Structures are given as structure tokens and as C-alpha cells.
Amino acid sequence: MSSTHTYSKKSQSLTKNQRIVLDLLQNSGEPLKAYFILDSLKKEGLNSPLQVYRALDKLVELGKIHKIESINSFIICNNSNCASNTAFTICERCGKVKEIKNKYLTDGVSDLVKDNQLEITRYNLEFYVLCKSCKIN
Amino acid sequence: MSSTHTYSKKSQSLTKNQRIVLDLLQNSGEPLKAYFILDSLKKEGLNSPLQVYRALDKLVELGKIHKIESINSFIICNNSNCASNTAFTICERCGKVKEIKNKYLTDGVSDLVKDNQLEITRYNLEFYVLCKSCKIN
DNA sequence: CTCTAAGTGTTATATTATTACGTACGTAAT
DNA sequence: ATTACGTACGTAATAATATAACACTTAGAG
Ligand SMILES: [Zn+2]
Ligand SMILES: [Zn+2]
Ligand SMILES: [Zn+2]
Ligand SMILES: [Zn+2]
Numbered sequence: 001m002s003s004t005h006t007y008s009k010k011s012q013s014l015t016k017n018q019r020i021v022l023d024l025l026q027n028s029g030e031p032l033k034a035y036f037i038l039d040s041l042k043k044e045g046l047n048s049p050l051q052v053y054r055a056l057d058k059l060v061e062l063g064k065i066h067k068i069e070s071i072n073s074f075i076i077c078n079n080s081n082c083a084s085n086t087a088f089t090i091c092e093r094c095g096k097v098k099e100i101k102n103k104y105l106t107d108g109v110s111d112l113v114k115d116n117q118l119e120i121t122r123y124n125l126e127f128y129v130l131c132k133s134c135k136i137n
Numbered sequence: 138m139s140s141t142h143t144y145s146k147k148s149q150s151l152t153k154n155q156r157i158v159l160d161l162l163q164n165s166g167e168p169l170k171a172y173f174i175l176d177s178l179k180k181e182g183l184n185s186p187l188q189v190y191r192a193l194d195k196l197v198e199l200g201k202i203h204k205i206e207s208i209n210s211f212i213i214c215n216n217s218n219c220a221s222n223t224a225f226t227i228c229e230r231c232g233k234v235k236e237i238k239n240k241y242l243t244d245g246v247s248d249l250v251k252d253n254q255l256e257i258t259r260y261n262l263e264f265y266v267l268c269k270s271c272k273i274n
Numbered sequence: 275c276t277c278t279a280a281g282t283g284t285t286a287t288a289t290t291a292t293t294a295c296g297t298a299c300g301t302a303a304t
Numbered sequence: 305a306t307t308a309c310g311t312a313c314g315t316a317a318t319a320a321t322a323t324a325a326c327a328c329t330t331a332g333a334g
Pocket of ligand 1: 066076077078079082086099
């Protein structure tokens, strides 16, 4: 019965759970796993996986974060607006992930899609690389 | 045949477990999940998840099948040789998956990658669509 | 033949994600 | 103000996906 989380104007504002999950991802900048998020936010009052997954689902839906499927992880969106079209580089050796901001590349893909008359609703591009530090070693 | 076959048999032949898993995927043509494969091949002698996952891992490594990460499923390779570069369409409504064969598209992506000086080792492209039957309804 | 790399079979366990159920709150129509 | 509705919440249980650990077998290279 310890509720009352001053929601204030449902439009625009996230709920407490959504907020703390988003903040964690924001501050981290790296892909995080759901159960890591859960552990990290135990002290903030998160107790169950479902609380995390519900917040993550909503944030993905809002385009504020992305799920990187191949590593079951979530990362803050690095762009102002991806419109659900995402592109990442993933290091094959250390797993490091970066969202690609290169507009020329993503526009190019969009053009290719048009040229080939694929009627797509969105896309997710995963480019596997060897990151700088992994290339050295 | 000849007495000059110095190449290894090993590289050509699959083991029994790898064979039956590949055959199932081949005959299905659709993405299948590991535990579905396990159930389907109980009668062939597969008893544990690990047997399936080991076979799948090997087949992926050989490029004979692909894993579709966003649905935790595996599908037979539709091309002679993808060189680990993959591209799929996935229906957002029914989940139906097709491997894209369009060489113009994949070459175009490869060119874009080169133009943008991304040194990639491979890529995986997932295009979300509404398939024909889902578009009707 | 002997050594070795790869594969096998099995049990147990880890990791990731969802179902089910009841409660609480904000909004808008009555 | 009361009702109805949609969304979010909290909790427990469980499903679905994947790997660890260990002992054993097989097949090919030398
Ligand atoms: Zn983004
Ligand atoms: Zn790296
Ligand atoms: Zn293929
Ligand atoms: Zn469909």
C-alpha cells in the first residue's frame, strides 16, 4: 500500500520504474542485460524481472532505447530519433556495441530498400567488426 | 574413387546429429526453435537440448543454417554461400521469415559499408515487413 | 598403432522472459 | 460524484532458451 508516485501529467512523463531504468541505461551508455538492471536497481525498489521487462518494453516502444537481439541487451538510443530503424556495430571479440549515427549509410540503406521495392516498416542492421582495442591485440 | 583424395573426409561429412538437424531444417524451410527441433527428433535419438545446440552451433559455423536472433530460431540457408552475411525479411505480424536473395541489395549494402569505411567482418540485416497474407487481413 | 581433436550422452544448472492474478491510479464520460 | 476504462504496479510461479561439467567414444593424421 505504499503507492503514490506523483505521476504528474501522464503525457510526456515516464513512470518511476521507466525513469530509473532509462536513467541507468543513459548513465551507462553500454548495452545492459535485464537481470543486471534488476540487480542494479534493487535498492531503488525493483524486485522482480517483470518490473524491469515492463519498463524496457515501454522504453523500446517509445524509441528511447533499443534491444540488441543477438546479445539480449538494451542500450540507450544514441540518436534523437531512429524511427525504429536501427544500425549497430558489434565487436565480434569483446561484444562492444555502438549505434551507428552515419546518416549517409542509413539513408543509403533506405534508398536500396526503395529501389528494390521492399515495403518495409522498419529495419535493424547489425554490422560485426573488430573494435579498435581488439584489433590491436 | 581415386587414390588421390588427400582432402579430409571430416570437412565434407556431417555427423549423425548434425545431419538429422540439418535435414529437419531443410525439409521445413521455416525458422525452427531449438526445443521444437529437440521434440521433433526425439524419435531419432535426440534426448537433450545440448545435442541440438551443439549441432546447431556447428551448422551455423559451416554457414549451412542461420540463426535469426530476434526470434531465437534457426533457418536453412537459402543461398549457396552467404559468407556469413545475412539478410532477412521478418513479418511483424505473423513472424514469417524469408532470407533475402537479392544480390543488388546485398551488394549495395556492401558498397555502402566500403564507402563509409566501416571495416566489417560480416553483417546481419533484418527488414521488418508486413507479408502478403498479413497485408490482406 | 597412437595421439589428438571433435563429437557424444547425460545430468544439472544458468539465463532470459512470460503468465496469471489482484490492486492502484488518472482520465473522461455519465 | 460515480462509473468505466486503460495503463501501470507488485508478487509469485513458471516457461522458454541456453550452457557447464564430466566421463566416454570415434575418426583421422602421422
Ligand atoms: Zn537509436
Ligand atoms: Zn572489441
Ligand atoms: Zn544464407
Ligand atoms: Zn505475416
